[in-house]
Amino acid sequence: MPAAIPPLTAVEVKSLINNAGSKKRKIICFSDFDGTIFMQDTGHVLFDNHGCGSERREVLDEQIKTGERSFREVSEEMWGSLHVPFNDGFKVMEKTLEIDPDFRSFHEYCINNKIPFNVISAGLKPILRRVLDTFLGEEQSAQINIVANDAKIAEDGSEWKPIWRHDNELGHDKALSVQEARSQAEMTCEDGTIPLIVFIGDGVSDLPAAREADVLFARRGLRLEEYCIENNIAHVPFDTFADIQKEIQRIRKEDEEKTAGKGLPVRFNPRANLWRRVSSQTAVPRVVATAPVATPVAPVQA
Missing domain, CATH: 3.40.50.1000 (HAD superfamily/HAD-like)
Incomplete structure (x- = not known):
């Protein structure tokens, strides 16, 4: 309160x-x-296309919301799921993001x-x-x-x-x-x-x-x-x-x-x-x- x-x-x-x-x-x-x-969320675009995928990301997001795991811990898992060169990962963001x-x-x-x-x-x-x-x-x-x-x-x-x-x-x-x-x-x-x-x-x-x-x-x-x-x-x-x-x-x-x-x-x-x-x-x-x-x-x- x-x-x-x-x-x-x-x-x-x-x-x-x-x-x-x-x-x-x-x-x-x-x-x-x-x-x-x-x-859009830049991280979500990367995770969904080149990392853990949307289903796993949604599970991880829920863990943050419920307090089961900290934002930092979950984020490290999400970023750690990426195995793509930066320039290649950026291509999907350039196509997807709207300003x-x-x-x-x-x-x-x-x-x-x-x-x-x-x-x-x-x-x-x-x-x-x-x-x-x-x-x-x-x-x-x-x-x-x-x-x-x-x-x-x-x-x-x-x-x-x-x-x-x-x-x-x-x-x-x-x-x-x-x-x-x-x-x-x-x-x-x-x-x-x-x-x-x-x-x-x-x-x-x-x-x-x-x-x-x-x-x-x-x-x-x-x-x-x-x-x-x-x-x-x-x-x-x-x-x-x-x-x-x-x-x-x-x-x-x-x-x-x-x-x-x-x-x-x-x-x-x-x-x-x-x-x-x-x-x-x-x-x-x-x-x-x-x-x-x-x-x-x-x-x-x-």
Whole structure:
């Protein structure tokens, strides 16, 4: 169960809102990869065509869901089932993967407006980089920071071995990676700006990273959105990255008008810092939420 959050006093709320209202927010985007930027899962495409096969993969996925085995242990079995050279394995991904139709234009928007965009994934970095290089071109791909596990892949394909970012059952603790990025951003922010962490995902496995975000985007109709609805978690549903771009444009416009002295209400969660102190590994995501003194993030209309 989420840790209980004590109510803020009127003085605390006023102080937090005043402090937020005096600062411009530096938007930093983090996005899941499989099922979010691309409609399919890169690992699943490989396992089904060149590894353990779809039936065994589904059994292994169920073992993760039930807690019978850890994500790291199951993943090592899946990657270990591959015996195909990297280039040969990539051919099936190139034919199968579909990119979100509006991701390219969204990423160009991020580049043009100096909004850092990061991929955060439990997958393997060499695969993700190759996919981005192919679908976006190397120049635009190079603008995306990938936070994922590394890998040792034999030239003849006889061994696919993940090199895990973290020494735990997850292999990659996405929440820790976002925490580290927030700390780095806080140190580099200038002129009174503060980081505004955006997370974009599709599945419940994204919750550890989403919990570290200020704004959460959940792909409409998939498990993350369902979970948010079931548990009354504030989020912005999206169909394509065009919806996300519209919402970020609105946030940026709001900041510009705020700093211009128009005194508009700020979509700011006054409980965010308090939530960060008390949230646990089982807590729900920390996202922009409705508060009596703040304007909540409204869902994007499809």
